[in-house]
Amino acid sequence: MLIIGELINTSRKVINEAVDSKDEDYIKNVALEQVKAGADYIDINCGTKVHNEVETMEWLVDTVQNAVQVPLCIDSPNPKVLEAGLALCKYGQPMINSITGEKNRVNNILPLVVKYKAKVIALCMDDAGMPEKAEDRLRVAKNLHAKLTEAGVSENDIYFDPLIKPISSVDSAGLEVLEAIKIIKQKYPNVHLVCGISNVSYGLPNRKILNRLFTVQTMTMGMDSYILDPMDKGMMGIIYASRALLGQDPYCTDYINAYRKGLYEEIN
Numbered sequence: 618m619l620i621i622g623e624l625i626n627t628s629r630k631v632i633n634e635a636v637d638s639k640d641e642d643y644i645k646n647v648a649l650e651q652v653k654a655g656a657d658y659i660d661i662n663c664g665t666k667v668h669n670e671v672e673t674m675e676w677l678v679d680t681v682q683n684a685v686q687v688p689l690c691i692d693s694p695n696p697k698v699l700e701a702g703l704a705l706c707k708y709g710q711p712m713i714n715s716i717t718g719e720k721n722r723v724n725n726i727l728p729l730v731v732k733y734k735a736k737v738i739a740l741c742m743d744d745a746g747m748p749e750k751a752e753d754r755l756r757v758a759k760n761l762h763a764k765l766t767e768a769g770v771s772e773n774d775i776y777f778d779p780l781i782k783p784i785s786s787v788d789s790a791g792l793e794v795l796e797a798i799k800i801i802k803q804k805y806p807n808v809h810l811v812c813g814i815s816n817v818s819y820g821l822p823n824r825k826i827l828n829r830l831f832t833v834q835t836m837t838m839g840m841d842s843y844i845l846d847p848m849d850k851g852m853m854g855i856i857y858a859s860r861a862l863l864g865q866d867p868y869c870t871d872y873i874n875a876y877r878k879g880l881y882e883e884i885n
């Protein structure tokens with residue numbers, strides 16, 4: 618299970634302001650708090666900075682690494698931004714977020730995965746666009762699996778993202794993702810599955826309940842990594858409990874230790 622902390626994203630107003638004012642202390646603190654809360658990787662996304670995304674990524678990577686010594690998840694569709702971030706990564710194995718089945722992205726990003734020996738998030742979309750059905754996702758996953766493994770990428774470094782769409786726009790969006798996880802895991806038992814969970818609840822009230830329940834449902838189907846807010850102690854409790862219930866936490870050691878450290882919320 619990898620927890621990828623999502624909070625350093627310039628689509629969030631607080632981060633956008635900290636980047637604009639070069640507030641290093643603010644960014645460092647958000648990185649540190651996420652690691653203390655249990656994040657294994659820190660995602661860095663400055664996609665809203667269309668005119669200086671490369672420079673912003675470089676500044677954020679350096680700033681975060683001045684606060685924490687954890688690996689980073691460099692989040693951009695742009696190969697130049699990815700390479701700028703990767704070149705500065707100092708701690709552990711970096712993660713590329715993301716490649717897709719689109720010709721351009723495969724041509725430009727696959728060489729970076731190999732060069733930096735990175736883990737890679739592979740979005741289940743291609744030149745045909747966003748997937749609808751579970752089978753559409755499997756088709757893209759097959760194509761990407763072939764290209765990645767032929768290039769020498771180990772299955773253990775591949776994280777398929779089925780792409781979560783809001784259930785407020787398509788009733789069956791959640792169900793198709795659950796089915797996709799099942800059939801991708803059936804075909805490729807050694808790859809990983811990851812997602813940004815909060816898309817599922819977009820446009821609806823009381824989003825946390827949907828995000829938390831969908832985390833349990835996707836874990837049950839075999840998803841094993843999440844891009845989320847690790848400071849959400851309710852969510853972290855659900856993840857620790859769900860791992861233990863699914864037999865992924867021998868002797869419930871992590872569940873107990875995280876409880877003792879106060880890493881998740883107690884429910885009365």
Ligand code: THG
Pocket residue numbers: 623624626628629630662692714715738778781812813814815816844
């Ligand atoms: N898959 C992959 N990468 C991703 C995503 C995904 N990267 C970006 C995103 N989705 C995950 N990251 C975030 C970061 C912040 C927020 C949501 C997802 C966030 N959203 C606020 C909300 O939902 O209410 C709105 C922003 C605000 O604070 O103003 O904080 O799916 N591979």
